[in-house]
Amino acid sequence: MSVYPGNKQARALAYSPKWGHIAVGSNFGKVSIRDFKDFDTKIQTLKNAEEWCEMIKYSPCEKYLATGSHDNQVYVYEIVDGKYNLYKNFNKHSSYVQAFDWSLDSTYIRSADGAYDKLYFNITTKQQDSAGLNNTKDMEWASHSVKLGWDVQGVHPAGEDGTHVNHLTVSNDKSVVASGDDFGLVNIFRFPCNDNSSESRSYAAHSEHVIRVEFTEDGKRMFTIGGQDKALIQWKKK
The missing domain is CATH 2.40.10 (Thrombin, subunit H)
Known part of the structure; x- marks a missing residue:
């Protein structure tokens, strides 16, 4: 699947039933938000990531969209009335973000990188939680893509x-x-x-x-x- 010609093919996708949006990440880090029912309709382009995003996921509550980039950062966008605003970029990884998961209550992200570090981020406080492994031990996760x-x-x-x-x-x-x-x-x-x-x-x-x-x-x-x-x-x- 591609929304661009040449070497700008899609690298990651995410779908939001609530908003009717599909988020598409290109080779150059841009994330194109499209109308799911009319893919030619571009709603917004997110340009914060400096390298391509390996994973894109909406939070379970669909209030947020997160992207994991090869510039070593996790970008979280807040969605208000269908518009995306950068909420927080977590820049604590030392290598590219390989995978991440949302907690089922949308309050945490756990992510893994190319250096095999697994980090936890508190979405409410906008901070890395160095004790996240213990603090989330009883937490349910919406997905299990982190391989650590x-x-x-x-x-x-x-x-x-x-x-x-x-x-x-x-x-x-x-x-x-x-x-x-x-x-x-x-x-x-x-x-x-x-x-x-x-x-x-x-x-x-x-x-x-x-x-x-x-x-x-x-x-x-x-x-x-x-x-x-x-x-x-x-x-x-x-």
């Missing part, structure tokens, strides 16, 4: 540094976690997966590395996106 944590550490085989795992996600019923890796495999584990010797089922369909894995809301289907093979594959649970 006791509940997903088993997706990384013993002796591996974890770089070959590109993305992971957990089904809504929290029964399984799926990962996509550099070997073109889609791997399914039981969740939580806190043992490096955990058994998995691995499926090969992509010819190159797998960059995204997502379950449907009911967990009966899964979609995966390949890197160089540019393939979108749909999987059905039997």
Whole structure:
């Protein structure tokens, strides 16, 4: 999918049912907000990120939009009457932002970067929470794309540094976690997966590395996106 010609293709997408918007991140960091029912209608362009955004997500309350950029920052926008205003840019990461998750109550973001640091940000106070791991221990998360944590550490085989795992996600019923890796495999584990010797089922369909894995809301289907093979594959649970 692309909203621009040439080397300005879309790198990340997010959809807001409340606003009827789709947010599209380009190769150069700009985020284009479009009308979901009329994609040619541009609502706003967000130009704060200096490099491309690997992940874009609306908060569960849909009051905010967050982007994780390769300029090492997490940008949070507040949405008022359909207009986006920069609320806070968190600049505590030492490497590019690889993934992040919103808490279910929209008060926290947890994010992971290319240096394998996992940070927590309090949206209400607009501050990094250095004690976030403890302060959010009983918190529910709207997604599970951060690949660092006791509940997903088993997706990384013993002796591996974890770089070959590109993305992971957990089904809504929290029964399984799926990962996509550099070997073109889609791997399914039981969740939580806190043992490096955990058994998995691995499926090969992509010819190159797998960059995204997502379950449907009911967990009966899964979609995966390949890197160089540019393939979108749909999987059905039997």
